[in-house]
Amino acid sequence: MLDRTRTLPALLLILPSLALSLWIIGYPIYDVVYTSLHEVNRFGRVRDFAGLANFAKLFADPIFFASLWRTVLWTVTVVGGAILLSVPIAVMLNEDFYGRGIARVIVMLPWAISLAMTAIVWRWSLNGQYGMINATLFQLGILDGPVEWLASFDTAFPIEIAIGILVSIPFTATVLLGGLSSIPADVYEAATIDGATGWQRFRWMTLPLMKPFLQIAIVLNVINVFNSFPIIWVLTQGEPANSTDILVTYLYKLAFRYGRLDTAAAMSLIMFAILLVFTAAYIVLARRSEEKGA
Amino acid sequence: MLNRRLAMLASGVALAALSALGSAQAQEKTEIRVIVAHYSDQTMGIFGGMEADFEAAHPDVDIKLEDVSWDNLQQRLTTDIAGGTPPDIAIIGTRWLLDYAANDIAEPLDDYMTPEFKAKFIEAFLEPSVIDGVTYGLPVAASARAMYYNKDLLKKAGIAEPPATWDELVAAATAVKEKGEGAYGFGMQGKEIETDIYWYYALWAHGGELVQDGKSGIASEAGVKAANLYKSLIDQGLTQPSPTGSNRQDMESLFKQGRAAMVLSGPWLRGQIKTEAPDLNYGLAAIPKGTVQATYGVTDTIMIFKDSENKEVAWQFLEEAAFSDKNRIAFSEKEGFLPVMKAEAAAPEFADDEELKAFTGMLPYAKFAPLIPNWEAASDTASAALQQIYQGQAEPEAALTEAAAKIDELIQQ
Numbered sequence: 023m024l025d026r027t028r029t030l031p032a033l034l035l036i037l038p039s040l041a042l043s044l045w046i047i048g049y050p051i052y053d054v055v056y057t058s059l060h061e062v063n064r065f066g067r068v069r070d071f072a073g074l075a076n077f078a079k080l081f082a083d084p085i086f087f088a089s090l091w092r093t094v095l096w097t098v099t100v101v102g103g104a105i106l107l108s109v110p111i112a113v114m115l116n117e118d119f120y121g122r123g124i125a126r127v128i129v130m131l132p133w134a135i136s137l138a139m140t141a142i143v144w145r146w147s148l149n150g151q152y153g154m155i156n157a158t159l160f161q162l163g164i165l166d167g168p169v170e171w172l173a174s175f176d177t178a179f180p181i182e183i184a185i186g187i188l189v190s191i192p193f194t195a196t197v198l199l200g201g202l203s204s205i206p207a208d209v210y211e212a213a214t215i216d217g218a219t220g221w222q223r224f225r226w227m228t229l230p231l232m233k234p235f236l237q238i239a240i241v242l243n244v245i246n247v248f249n250s251f252p253i254i255w256v257l258t259q260g261e262p263a264n265s266t267d268i269l270v271t272y273l274y275k276l277a278f279r280y281g282r283l284d285t286a287a288a289m290s291l292i293m294f295a296i297l298l299v300f301t302a303a304y305i306v307l308a309r310r311s312e313e314k315g316a
Numbered sequence: 317m318l319n320r321r322l323a324m325l326a327s328g329v330a331l332a333a334l335s336a337l338g339s340a341q342a343q344e345k346t347e348i349r350v351i352v353a354h355y356s357d358q359t360m361g362i363f364g365g366m367e368a369d370f371e372a373a374h375p376d377v378d379i380k381l382e383d384v385s386w387d388n389l390q391q392r393l394t395t396d397i398a399g400g401t402p403p404d405i406a407i408i409g410t411r412w413l414l415d416y417a418a419n420d421i422a423e424p425l426d427d428y429m430t431p432e433f434k435a436k437f438i439e440a441f442l443e444p445s446v447i448d449g450v451t452y453g454l455p456v457a458a459s460a461r462a463m464y465y466n467k468d469l470l471k472k473a474g475i476a477e478p479p480a481t482w483d484e485l486v487a488a489a490t491a492v493k494e495k496g497e498g499a500y501g502f503g504m505q506g507k508e509i510e511t512d513i514y515w516y517y518a519l520w521a522h523g524g525e526l527v528q529d530g531k532s533g534i535a536s537e538a539g540v541k542a543a544n545l546y547k548s549l550i551d552q553g554l555t556q557p558s559p560t561g562s563n564r565q566d567m568e569s570l571f572k573q574g575r576a577a578m579v580l581s582g583p584w585l586r587g588q589i590k591t592e593a594p595d596l597n598y599g600l601a602a603i604p605k606g607t608v609q610a611t612y613g614v615t616d617t618i619m620i621f622k623d624s625e626n627k628e629v630a631w632q633f634l635e636e637a638a639f640s641d642k643n644r645i646a647f648s649e650k651e652g653f654l655p656v657m658k659a660e661a662a663a664p665e666f667a668d669d670e671e672l673k674a675f676t677g678m679l680p681y682a683k684f685a686p687l688i689p690n691w692e693a694a695s696d697t698a699s700a701a702l703q704q705i706y707q708g709q710a711e712p713e714a715a716l717t718e719a720a721a722k723i724d725e726l727i728q729q
Contacts, residue, residue, distance in 0.1 A: 064415055066398030150561050170561025174707055261507055262560040262703035278391055280693040
């Protein structure tokens with residue numbers, strides 16, 4: 023009874039903000055869909071209805087498919103690497119040791135630096151002729167001549183992935199640390215009394231209990247890394263010969279360098295669709311872990 | 317609820333009234349918005365001088381200058397145009413002009429220009445802004461490229477004169493490699509913007525053209541020769557290793573540090589050497605010849621927008637202030653560009669500058685970027701093919717043919 027009398031005013035009260043968020047989220051989507059179905063020039067002037075021609079253009083573009091494949095490679099390795107490294111880091115930071123506060127701050131610190139700045143510093147360090155990395159390797163006698171790390175896919179892309187992992191660790195470790203600290207200590211005490219080894223405790227207790235947090239960390243990271251622009255753009259701009267382009271860097275070139283706003287809109291819709299699947303997965307996972315929690 | 321809406325309505329009315337008042341005040345003075353591309357920290361000062369000159373002669377005009385960096389310029393202008401609030405005047409890269417003309421954004425200037433005013437320009441620089449016989453802009457900055465060579469390194473290698481042909485350049489670079497104590501013979505660019513241009517020098521020198529009969533000319537005989545030449549320079553170790561890791565600044569840095577004997581670059585490098593490496597003993601020479609002499613000429617264009625309400629006044633600003641002898645000389649000299657007007661070229665600042673002659677002497681041979689649709693995409697396509705060739709991932713002829721086919725499609729779009 024009480025509920026029903028309250029539902030209507032409550033709905034009415036949230037209606038304005040609901041409409042506003044629908045507008046804020048909905049209008050850009052509508053605009054991108056509209057642009058992707060028309061011929062639109064550099065100046066945003068809409069010409070003829072183009073049907074699916076912009077999508078067809080993309081599907082005929084080998085660089086698009088190469089970038090798509092590379093985006094998958096990039097996302098899987100960066101997120102995978104970040105999770106693999108963050109789990110032990112989070113476990114360590116969860117232990118009680120002298121200077122833990124400082125250690126936590128150090129791990130979180132890279133978070134405070136803008137991604138573009140980090141990438142620029144790396145670009146300087148990796149410069150073949152006067153970079154710090156070559157200078158160090160040279161002095162150690164490991165190199166006998168300059169190596170241009172960013173000159174080819176074989177070295178440039180793994181380095182970009184490594185930097186991607188590095189900058190993803192603070193966020194991932196924070197999420198996992200939050201999960202770890204929610205596990206009560208007495209469970210471990212009980213297990214220890216029952217004779218479980220450290221590894222057994224980790225494998226059969228910590229990991230299962232951390233599962234919801236791992237899932238959230240994975241999905242949030244996937245969304246973030248999939249769309250991550252600065253590292254690759256600053257280091258290589260997708261070069262040489264588009265070999266380090268991922269979807270978002272190619273999208274930027276299409277829209278702002280080549281002025282193909284219509285094809286770029288079609289491409290961002292495809293990226294949106296891919297991410298939508300992940301977001302749906304995120305909601306399902308979050309709900310499932312909530313149910314488990316309750 | 318109703319009260320609040322009333323209040324909002326009232327404030328809306330007040331705002332409208334205020335803005336009407338504002339525009340009424342502006343009507344007393346004609347406002348001309350000029351978007352100035354940021355060449356250096358001196359640019360705004362020089363344009364400020366033009367503004368002062370013009371406003372002194374026309375007290376009823378208010379010139380509003382806006383400083384925009386080159387990186388943001390194209391995006392800023394397209395946003396302004398799409399939003400229906402274009403400026404009256406803007407500096408743009410001449411290669412963008414085709415889009416501006418095709419979309420009816422640029423005002424044709426032929427009716428404004430008197431023959432006397434037109435005659436003041438060096439003709440070669442007016443041409444790039446002419447599309448199908450219609451002049452859409454005036455050249456505001458011009459540059460050509462030349463070869464910088466390190467006198468000490470060449471001397472050490474036993475080379476007395478800077479190479480005049482590509483064959484001589486290969487021989488000089490080989491000598492530098494043998495006797496130059498680790499210095500590179502020829503600085504090669506293989507990354508980011510202008511990677512393709514750095515190769516067009518050799519393409520043009522071998523008699524090639526970027527566009528022939530509406531088709532890409534990069535896979536022509538001259539193009540294949542040029543690509544083979546660059547690839548052999550890289551393979552023989554006459555350039556720095558892995559040039560696909562070096563953008564223009566990296567390549568120029570090598571020269572400034574005295575670690576590359578020869579590089580191809582524009583007038584700006586002189587200014588950088590003056591401040592960053594004043595002791596560098598270098599000279600300037602023409603871009604090496606193949607079968608013909610050629611260089612790359614670039615102009616930037618200042619244009620008037622069709623949607624401007626005060627096109628006559630905007631033109632007056634260009635004719636009387638921006639292109640007055642005094643202001644032109646100040647601009648070109650301080651920014652390190654080539655003179656675009658005959659009066660500038662005759663001024664002692666330019667006529668007495670021996671080094672500058674390497675650039676001005678190349679002008680009759682200067683090739684400009686062709687005004688074709690999708691130039692930026694075509695340029696990236698050529699660069700990507702070159703990067704594959706430089707890395708040894710593709711044979712020159714095959715890679716260039718594939719890129720040319722792609723560029724043909726882009727041109728026809």
